[in-house]
Amino acid sequence: MAKIKLPAPPSNPLSSPKRPGKTYGPTGALGHAEEAGVSAVDWIDERTSLSGGLRWAMFRKVPKGTNWFYTLGSATMFAFLSQAVTGVFLAMYYDPSATRAYESIQYINNDVFLGEFVHGMHRWGSSVMVILIFLHMGRTFFFGAYKYPRELNWVIGVALLVMTMTMSFSGYLLPFDQRSYWATIVGVNINGTGPLVGPYLSEFLRAGPYFGATTLSRFYAIHMLMVPGAIAALMGFHLYLVAKLGTTAPPWIKAKGPEELREEKVTVDA
């Protein structure tokens, strides 16, 4: 019978070489807790080898000149995460029916503990996300970070922008007050002005020729299931490409080759 060779378990940081002047082994409750945490993480890592990928994604080399503008992408992602979390909890109280939606929003705002706060986070957070995504896009444009080999990431980013706008549009209807209702009528009719496909597109959005019984639930499904799933998936791919391709230096940082190559060039010129 062939012998199976198991991979060696990763080295335990607690068993690294001893240094003088330090006590070893778990001491006290804190030490035991630390050991338990480390061994739990080790247990997962031994079976998944996730730590390598995490290290690859998170501890990257970044170019000189990287500054606060480079955080706008992560800021957009955190705005999305905030929308996702507050949205899931709003869904616990929200009722997407044409006769109950407005009342359920009133209930969230007036009666649910922290309801107005969580609803407000979601409502204002959506504007924050749109502003951040545009600032992030502007940073990418003005720093030239869309150029080779990052064009695909720009295209994905544009798709994410369009989907964020779709989220804003579909979410606007959900409070189902006068403003939501008429804004949606106008928005759907704008879709209808596209030649040839427009009339069918607006009927698809309304689920019929008039704003009807299933329009609201249709918008709700688009708002909380279809588009967020697609955004999360594309955001993952966007981040993968960022980790794979690295970030660009700001345009005011001059590119410099290694010392020896520059010297070689000088001698060739001379």
Next chain:
Amino acid sequence: MADRKEPKSKYTVDRKTPGAFEGETVTRRRAMVVVGQAAGGVAAAAFVLPALGFAMGPIFEKEDQPWQPVGKVDEFNDQSYVPRTITLVAGIGDAGKSTVYIRKYNPQLDTEPRDEYNNYIAISTLCMHLGCPVRFTAAAQRFICPCHGGVYDIVGKVTGGPPVRPLDRFYTQLEGDTVAIGPRFSVNSELRRFSPRDPGEPLDGVGQYLYPSRPSMRKIPGT
């Protein structure tokens, strides 16, 4: 391209594929890949296509538009409009209701030929710019839209602002001494009847072809 490789033979025997049969052109591995991917495609189509049809269905379903009584004959006149509320979509409360402006046919105002469906003129309040609700201002004899400044004259023709065609209308008919309102229809700038279109879709010139009518809503045939 002088150094291009000789094209490979289509027979696996000539390509020296291990385990090749005489006359075989597709390897078993290739056949398995194709079959496996086709099976996956069929399985995915089995749930994607019904789901798509489910979501698109309402586009091709005919909307039921029953005749609704809106008042007795003597409640309406041929000089000005009387507002009435009708139900466009039942079961969703106020969101399914709409206001319609009704007056008697007036030969001095109305130029279109008279038939059984226009003894009473019923004007839709859907603005033909983007669908906001217009209101009739009696003093100005105009329909005015609050959103983007669309203005229509007393028969619903555009006199100002962004709307692309006159206000839509509803068929009306007399049921004894009661006026009833039927399906909606759209009109071009000569007030010719067309199957109902959404706001923002012009009907003059090539408009009726650029914005086709939909199966869910058609005008009464022959009108």
